[in-house]
Amino acid sequence: MASNRLSFRNITALAPMVRVGTLPMRLLALDYGADVVYCEELIDIKMAQCQRVVNEVLQTVDFVAPDDRVMFRTCERERGRVVFQMGTADPDRALTVAQLVQKDVAAVDVNMGCPKEYSTKGGMGAALLSNPDRIEAILKKLVSGLDIPVTCKIRILPSVEETISLVQRIERTGVSAIAVHGRFKDERPRHPVHCDYIQAVAQTVSIPVIANGGSSDPVKTNADIEEFRKATGASSVMLARAAMWNASVFAKQGPHPVEKVMEEYLKYAIRYDNNAFNTKYCLCQMLRDKVESPLGKKVQAAQTNAEISEAYGLQEFYQQIQDQLQTRRDALQSSSLPDRPVMEGDVTTMAVKFERREYPPQITPKMFLLEWSRREKLEQPLYEIVQRSQDRAFQATVTVADKKYRSSLWEKSKKFAEQAAAIVCLRVLGIPEGRIGEEDSGLVCKRKRERKLNGTTEEEETEGSKKRHVVDIKRRANGDDHEADAPPEQT
Ligand SMILES: Cc1cc2nc3c(=O)[nH]c(=O)nc-3n(C[C@H](O)[C@H](O)[C@H](O)COP(=O)(O)O)c2cc1C
Numbered sequence: 001m002a003s004n005r006l007s008f009r010n011i012t013a014l015a016p017m018v019r020v021g022t023l024p025m026r027l028l029a030l031d032y033g034a035d036v037v038y039c040e041e042l043i044d045i046k047m048a049q050c051q052r053v054v055n056e057v058l059q060t061v062d063f064v065a066p067d068d069r070v071m072f073r074t075c076e077r078e079r080g081r082v083v084f085q086m087g088t089a090d091p092d093r094a095l096t097v098a099q100l101v102q103k104d105v106a107a108v109d110v111n112m113g114c115p116k117e118y119s120t121k122g123g124m125g126a127a128l129l130s131n132p133d134r135i136e137a138i139l140k141k142l143v144s145g146l147d148i149p150v151t152c153k154i155r156i157l158p159s160v161e162e163t164i165s166l167v168q169r170i171e172r173t174g175v176s177a178i179a180v181h182g183r184f185k186d187e188r189p190r191h192p193v194h195c196d197y198i199q200a201v202a203q204t205v206s207i208p209v210i211a212n213g214g215s216s217d218p219v220k221t222n223a224d225i226e227e228f229r230k231a232t233g234a235s236s237v238m239l240a241r242a243a244m245w246n247a248s249v250f251a252k253q254g255p256h257p258v259e260k261v262m263e264e265y266l267k268y269a270i271r272y273d274n275n276a277f278n279t280k281y282c283l284c285q286m287l288r289d290k291v292e293s294p295l296g297k298k299v300q301a302a303q304t305n306a307e308i309s310e311a312y313g314l315q316e317f318y319q320q321i322q323d324q325l326q327t328r329r330d331a332l333q334s335s336s337l338p339d340r341p342v343m344e345g346d347v348t349t350m351a352v353k354f355e356r357r358e359y360p361p362q363i364t365p366k367m368f369l370l371e372w373s374r375r376e377k378l379e380q381p382l383y384e385i386v387q388r389s390q391d392r393a394f395q396a397t398v399t400v401a402d403k404k405y406r407s408s409l410w411e412k413s414k415k416f417a418e419q420a421a422a423i424v425c426l427r428v429l430g431i432p433e434g435r436i437g438e439e440d441s442g443l444v445c446k447r448k449r450e451r452k453l454n455g456t457t458e459e460e461e462t463e464g465s466k467k468r469h470v471v472d473i474k475r476r477a478n479g480d481d482h483e484a485d486a487p488p489e490q491t
Pocket of ligand 1: 015016017018019020040041085111112113114153181189212213214215216238239240241242
């Protein structure tokens with residue numbers, strides 16, 4: 001175990017960056033040569049509410065908030081290299097969150113340097129710098145409660161002596177490394193970095209010191225990383241803005257043209273279904289002064305990863321990935337879920353998909369269910385639909401005679417989701433559903449008789465009946481066209 005622990009000695013790292021340090025950027029930085037990648041700062045209260053979900057379609061581990069937002073997504077490729085940075089001011093909560101993620105990350109870092117309001121409120125981020133007792137309590141709790149390394153990232157204090165006294169206290173908590181951003185709390189990125197402070201810290205402590213604050217001046221290329229390391233006497237270097245602008249700064253032969261870097265970034269964003277607004281934000285950071293160029297304008301106008309792909313001419317790649325993901329989704333659904341009813345709370349579920357080709361034109365399971373309900377003098381089936389955020393798929397639950405039925409498989413459209421729910425209900429109740437090859441039911445025969453009487457073909461019927469059928473299916477989900485589901489009695 002100990003030998004697998006991440007070492008912070010002599011490394012280059014992607015710094016934690018809110019909105020920037022999501023999975024695509026971290027993977028990109030690793031590809032270009034970063035040894036270690038920090039995630040964006042994630043606030044302990046929000047993370048504590050998350051559930052760990054293995055996403056078998058994307059092949060990721062997701063930490064999902066109650067509102068379905070993916071707060072943190074990681075994958076095998078960054079295993080052993082990703083550091084989870086937390087915003088916290090509470091030792092117990094910090095440990096709860098760190099224990100939630102520790103199986104999936106290489107180390108846990110506490111942000112003690114961010115002066116922005118979202119970080120300092122509640123005593124987190126740079127606010128911790130004036131509360132060394134709290135720092136000590138948090139770090140001690142984490143070090144003793146975790147199996148993985150704990151680190152922290154600070155800014156420098158007004159004097160070298162104060163800074164040294166703080167880092168000595170931090171070192172005594174047992175942390176594995178300390179990142180030092182060589183600016184005072186109220187200094188902005190445009191202010192020069194204080195390499196002498198970092199050097200003083202590096203000379204004092206025996207744990208690895210990770211120098212930070214050198215982007216743009218002095219670090220512009222990979223060679224500058226070494227210069228910054230030497231200038232600070234630190235063991236390691238951590239880059240934020242230089243990497244955000246062009247992640248290939250980590251590449252020994254770099255930097256590569258930013259156009260290429262953006263394309264590689266976008267491919268990861270598509271592959272890992274990154275939030276489109278996050279994708280846009282990161283690309284805009286890379287575009288920098290070209291953000292108002294024709295390409296920049298297209299990126300800004302895009303609302304989805306598909307639209308962003310178009311801006312970069314990557315539609316084909318986007319489609320290929322969607323097809324791959326769908327194939328994986330289908331394979332997983334058909335292999336892993338039982339084809340028999342299972343109770344989930346008060347809902348009877350089955351793994352059922354609606355395949356249009358299995359039913360004659362104009363015949364759907366919903367029609368069968370509606371007709372059967374009428375015959376039984378029951379209230380009309382009531383459909384409720386939910387959509388999940390990760391792939392925008394739909395799932396419907398149908399209520400019939402006060403009982404609920406649902407397919408455990410998710411569908412691409414609301415209509416298909418409703419059909420799947422209807423099939424579950426019909427199968428559980430043992431009622432014909434109108435599938436081709438199923439013994440002819442009254443409904444199918446009736447449709448055939450009607451066609452003969454009218455002298456219409458199936459195709460004509462399909463078009464005509466859409467206009468004629470008017471149904472009133474009560475539903476809480478937003479209104480879809482249900483005409484194709486109306487039984488002929490409703491014309
Ligand atoms: C967009 C952005 C987001 C940042 N978010 C974080 C963060 O989440 N946690 C943190 O400790 N520092 C954060 N920082 C600060 C950087 O990690 C780093 O300390 C700072 O930018 C100085 O390093 P640089 O000169 O390499 O940019 C952020 C910086 C930027 C530019």
